[in-house]
Amino acid sequence: MASIGWQVATVSATRDETSTVRSFTLGLPGWAGHRAGQHVDLRLTAEDGYSVERSYSIASEPERTGEVDITVERIEGGEVSPFLHEVVVTGDRLELRGPIGGYFVWEAALGGPLLLVAGGSGVVPLMAMARHRARSGMSIPTRLLFSSRTYDEIIYREELDRLAAAGDGFEVIHTLTRQQPDGWTGLSRRIDEAMLADALEPLGAAAQAYACGPTALVEVVANALVRLGLPPDRIRTERFGPTGT
Amino acid sequence: MDERAQRVAEMRDDPAGELVLDGSSVGGALAALLGADVTGMPGQCASCHTVHLVGTMRVYTRGPGIVVRCPSCTEVVLRVVETPSGTMVDLRGIAALRFARG
Numbered sequence: 001m002a003s004i005g006w007q008v009a010t011v012s013a014t015r016d017e018t019s020t021v022r023s024f025t026l027g028l029p030g031w032a033g034h035r036a037g038q039h040v041d042l043r044l045t046a047e048d049g050y051s052v053e054r055s056y057s058i059a060s061e062p063e064r065t066g067e068v069d070i071t072v073e074r075i076e077g078g079e080v081s082p083f084l085h086e087v088v089v090t091g092d093r094l095e096l097r098g099p100i101g102g103y104f105v106w107e108a109a110l111g112g113p114l115l116l117v118a119g120g121s122g123v124v125p126l127m128a129m130a131r132h133r134a135r136s137g138m139s140i141p142t143r144l145l146f147s148s149r150t151y152d153e154i155i156y157r158e159e160l161d162r163l164a165a166a167g168d169g170f171e172v173i174h175t176l177t178r179q180q181p182d183g184w185t186g187l188s189r190r191i192d193e194a195m196l197a198d199a200l201e202p203l204g205a206a207a208q209a210y211a212c213g214p215t216a217l218v219e220v221v222a223n224a225l226v227r228l229g230l231p232p233d234r235i236r237t238e239r240f241g242p243t244g245t
Numbered sequence: 246m247d248e249r250a251q252r253v254a255e256m257r258d259d260p261a262g263e264l265v266l267d268g269s270s271v272g273g274a275l276a277a278l279l280g281a282d283v284t285g286m287p288g289q290c291a292s293c294h295t296v297h298l299v300g301t302m303r304v305y306t307r308g309p310g311i312v313v314r315c316p317s318c319t320e321v322v323l324r325v326v327e328t329p330s331g332t333m334v335d336l337r338g339i340a341a342l343r344f345a346r347g
Contacts, residue, residue, distance in 0.1 A: 004276040041273035055270055100272035102285015103300025215265055237301075239266050 006043065009096040011088055012067060017155045021121060022085055023059060023071045026096065031066055034058055036128040037105040037210070037238075040070065040098030044080055054080040057124040057212075057238075058099065061131035068099075071155065073121040104238045106210060108136035113203035116144040117191065117221050119213025122240060123155050126212055130163055130170065139169045145199045147191050147217065149178040173199055191217060193224035200228055208234045215239040268302035271311050274325065275299070278334055281344060291340040292320035299342070313338075 009026035016022050038058055045051040060069035074085045088094070106114070106129045114133070116126040123146055133140055148154045154174065164172045175187035175195065187195060200207060209230055211221040218239045225235050272284040284300035295317040302322060303314040310326035315338070324335040 004273065004282060039269070039272075053273070055273065097273050097277075100276065100282055100284065101269050101300065102272075102282055103298050104267070104269050105285075237267060238269060241264060241266055 004097055004100065006095050006097050009068075009094050011090050011092045011094065013090060014088075017071060018153050020074045020153070021071060021155050022074070023069050024084065024088070025060075025067055025069050026094065027067045028096070029066060031068065033065065034062055034068065034099035035101075035105040035107060036062060036132040037125045038099040038101040038128075039125070040068065040096050041100065042070075042080065042084075043095040043097070044083060045095070052079045055100070057128070059124045059127050059131075061128055061135050063132065063135045071121065071124045071127075104210065104212070104236050106132070106208075108133060108138050108140065110208070112140035112142060113207045114140060114142040115200055115203055115207045115209040115225075116142065117146075117196070117199075117209065117211040117213075118144065119147045119191070119217040120149070120153070121155060122211075122213030122217070122238070124212075125238060126210060127156055127159075129210065130160075133170065134163055134166070134168075141169045141203055143171045143173060143199050143203060145173045145175070145191065145195065147175045147177055147213070150176060151179075151181045151184070191221060193227065196221065196224045197228055200225070200230070205229060208236075210236050210238075212238040213240060215241055264305060264307050266304040266306060267300060268298070268304055268313060269300040271304050271306065271313070271325075272300065274311060278325065278332065279342075283342060283344070286343055286345060288322065288342045289340040290315035290318060290320060290322055291338050293318035294340065 009028050011024055012027040013025040014022055039055045041053050041055050043051055043053045056070040056072060058068045059071045072081050072084050075081045118126050160172045163170050177190050180188045209225050211218050218237045222235055222237050226232055269284045272282050276282045286299055287296045288299045289296045297316055303316050305312045312324050313322045315322050320338055322338040326333045
């Protein structure tokens with residue numbers, strides 16, 4: 001049972017996912033590997049010794065070694081995310097602890113079918129699962145129901161399109177809650193029980209569900225899935241807290 | 246409605262329920278104290294004796310420190326508070342925690 005200590009990560013790349021969401025590739029020479037769905041803690045320490053920690057889900061698949069990607073939404077007034085967005089550049093070093101999480105994890109060996117439900121940046125740990133699934137080469141039937149506010153705020157949109165186009169049983173169902181572009185044919189309301197019923201139906205009663213997002217959304221999803229007949233032990237949840245904090 | 250039923254109702258319906266997080270979210274802080282990632286481990290509530298994975302327990306971090314509550318009865322399972330002189334860990338609410346071998 002390895003203890004989890006702080007280690008130094010070096011930022012090796014950054015990539016904008018949307019106007020407020022950026023991914024960071026963190027080089028970790030001593031990284032012992034992770035499971036899809038796990039997170040890391042980052043610690044920032046000021047010169048006067050004040051330090052602050054935040055948890056960020058790992059976005060990259062376990063098949064990539066020696067580095068992890070995290071995807072960070074910039075939270076106005078936040079202590080850590082504005083620093084990561086505005087100050088951190090390639091070559092910078094960050095203190096990191098992890099990987100953490102023995103519950104909200106999925107491995108290809110666990111099989112499926114899989115129902116993934118995300119609100120906003122709650123898609124990040126589910127993306128690690130989708131990437132892991134793709135790399136594993138297993139055609140596990142998987143549907144991602146993904147709620148975003150607007151089209152431009154869909155995180156990983158192009159990569160999700162590519163994964164869905166691969167024709168190996170991965171589907172994405174987008175819903176846009178705030179604004180829809182002209183000609184939008186997808187869903188345009190908050191995730192509700194009817195939407196979950198439609199998403200779950202083709203996967204059947206043996207599906208495993210993973211839901212991640214703001215606490216209010218995750219509560220709605222977990223309660224609805226139980227009412228739809230999914231056993232509670234096949235519904236795994238990760239709550240981010242209130243929306244917009 | 247007795248006090249516990251009241252709390253259960255609040256946990257389910259109160260808008261402040263938005264503040265609740267999962268046990269997974271404090272896995273790193275607990276690992277620093279307990280020596281291992283316990284989020285995938287079963288823990289037994291000392292109040293109602295129900296066993297839940299620590300990662301599925303209810304966590305509140307908005308107050309001073311970390312409060313972990315039982316998802317079944319809402320009683321406090323453990324508390325962690327950082328003070329200038331050290332870290333206070335209150336484990337009264339947890340009857341047992343099973344560490345996996347390996």
